Amino acid sequence: MKNIKQTIFKEAVNQIISNKMLRGMAVKQLDKYLYTSLMSMGRAQLEQEKLDQYAFMSSIVKQARKNLDKGYIKPDVMKKMAHVFVGDNYSPDRHQKINPIKEAYKEKYGDYPPQFITLSPGKGCNLHCVGCYASCDAAVAEKLDFETTRRIVREARDIFGSHFMVISGGEPFMYKSDGKTILDIFEEFNDMFFLVYTNGTLITEGLANKLAKLGNVTPAISVEGWEEQTDERRGKGVYHRIMKAMANLRNAGIPFGISLTATSHNAEILLQDDFYEHFFNELGVTYMWQFQLMPIGRGKDVTDLMITPEQRVKLYKQWSHLVEEKNFPIADFWNSASLSSGCIAYGRWNGYFYIDWNGNMMPCVFVPYYVDNVKDLYANGKTLADGLQSKMFKNGRKWQKEYGFENPDNRGNVLMPCSIRDHYKNFKENILTPDAKGEDEEAEAVLHDAEYEKMLEEFDDELQRLTENIFEEKYLKKVPEPHEA
Ligand code: SF4
Structure with a gap:
């Protein structure tokens, strides 16, 4: 039964990508499949959680279809991505019992492994954003050596059965070690799919074409709001460079997203629909991840930037409206927990953990505490699984x-x-x-x-x-x- 369901799912995805004439029908078929699969999940999930998950998944399919229709996503790029990501990685069945690596992990450690790792291989960055921890001098910035980076990715795939990884920074496209860059990782692990948090300014036409050829990378570009807010924090002219990067990605046919940190400064913008309409309808964004500023640090500057409880509730209502009524695929790290049945940190099943440029293993990017360090684990003959x-x-x-x-x-x-x-x-x-x-x-x-x-x-x-x-x-x-x- 599970195999039949998987076949229907894959077939509908193929039709959406390859057949413009039948795309509308295939979207309806996939939508129906998502609804029945998600609504029939076990009772541990609240009904409204299942409805939220359906609304989110459905909005991804609809937005991807819009961008395919407009030519912003090229079918051959999408096909490669679907082959890696949809084929191996996603199934509405959250336990994915068909994956023997995950089953073996559960047998050994008593629980299913995490779905992905967020890895920041280097702290170096080419911008000087206000309040950012990243270091501007890439040559001296802290980073993991290439072999360690490579081993982390390999273990994620071979020990956790994961085919998805998030790369963060610093600026990932600045990472260089032993003459290798992050593109060498994407090329070597071509059976994995990578989401890269980037400031976007290094995405030239040439880089966009390389990413299209690789077919296993989607960039999520950071914005702070409109041009004014983005340039205020990231530097004058950065918004224009981001617009250019998005044009390069559209021309190369690569689906891309935006990421944004909600603060007291931009909360009012985020409560207006026109912001999202512009990015999704006009700029061809396929998804958006929203974070809310976690105040790590004392001082009034940090606490003043934090959104208030009232603003958080307003943003929750706005998120529901945007996903359910406008069909914009947006996930907000604190307001969208119904999509994942709560907190996904600590390497839980279907969740993740974070490794920084020093190799410290942390539960989440928002939980900056570690016990184990990857380099120490490796030096002692251990693996990432031991750190968990x-x-x-x-x-x-x-x-x-x-x-x-x-x-x-x-x-x-x-x-x-x-x-x-x-x-x-x-x-x-x-x-x-x-x-x-x-x-x-x-x-x-x-x-x-x-x-x-x-x-x-x-x-x-x-x-x-x-x-x-x-x-x-x-x-x-x-x-x-x-x-x-
Ligand atoms: S700890 Fe991390 S993953 Fe868990 S809810 Fe907080 S931000 Fe999200």
Whole structure:
């Protein structure tokens, strides 16, 4: 039965890519398939979570179709991507029991492996963004040597059975080690699919054509809002360079996305539909990832940039509207947790973990604490899988199960999914372990900062107050108490 379903799925994807005449019909067929597959998933998933997942998947298919119709995505590029990504990586069946590598991992470690790793191989960057940690001098910036980078990617594929990896930075297209660049990784691992977070400024016509030839890379370009906000943070003229990069990607036929950090400065822009309409309808963006600023650091500058609990709730409503009604494929790291049954960090099944340019293994890009370092693991004859067995990672996975996807009768509030941001007290008391170290001085310092702790806990209390009714009525289907007259 599973094989028949997979065949229908792959066949519909092929029709959408290759056959313009039948594309409309194939989209309908795939949409129906996604709906029935997602809605028939187990009871651990709340019905509204399944509906949110369907709306998101459906919006990806519809947006990809629009961009194929407009010629912004070339069928031959998409075919290669589908072969690697759709063929091997995606299945609405989340446990993917057909993958023997994942089954072997479960047999050995008791749980399914993570779906992907976010890897930042180098800290070097060519821009000087306000407040960014990356280093401008690529020659001296911290980085992983090429062999270590290569081994991480190989282990992700061969030990976790993963065919998808996120590359972040610094600026990934600046990475160079032992005469090799990140393109050498893409070329060698041509059975894997890579999403690259990039500032976009190095995507020339030549690079776009190379990526099209490789067919296993999609760039997600960072913007801060409109031209004014982007140039204010990233430097004058950067928005124009991004527009040029997008034109190069459209001409080469590569699907691309945007990524954006929501702050108090751009929250109002993000609450307007015209921003999304411009990027999706006019610039040919295929997906958007939104993050919300995680304040790591003290000082008023950082806390002032954080969005308020009220803004977060408004952004949640805006996200629902954009995905369900406008069919824009957008995922917001804190507001879209219904897409993944909660927090995906700590290397959980169907989730991920993060490795930085020093080789430190962290639960998530927003949880800047590590116990194991990849280079040390390798020097001691161990693998990435050993790093996932630290007490901190296990504590995180235990919390995720209890709070979320393995506790169907007592689900935690899906609008407050973040293990660190939304449950800071619990993070410090029950997840973080004494052997964990901060990624940098700021991360270390906030652990001993009572004011910072108080600020986050007050945020969490207020967020709980503002979201509990939404969660209960929309997700738990509880009927609201009548108000007293
Ligand atoms: S720790 Fe927070 S930001 Fe990271 S995956 Fe979990 S919910 Fe998302």
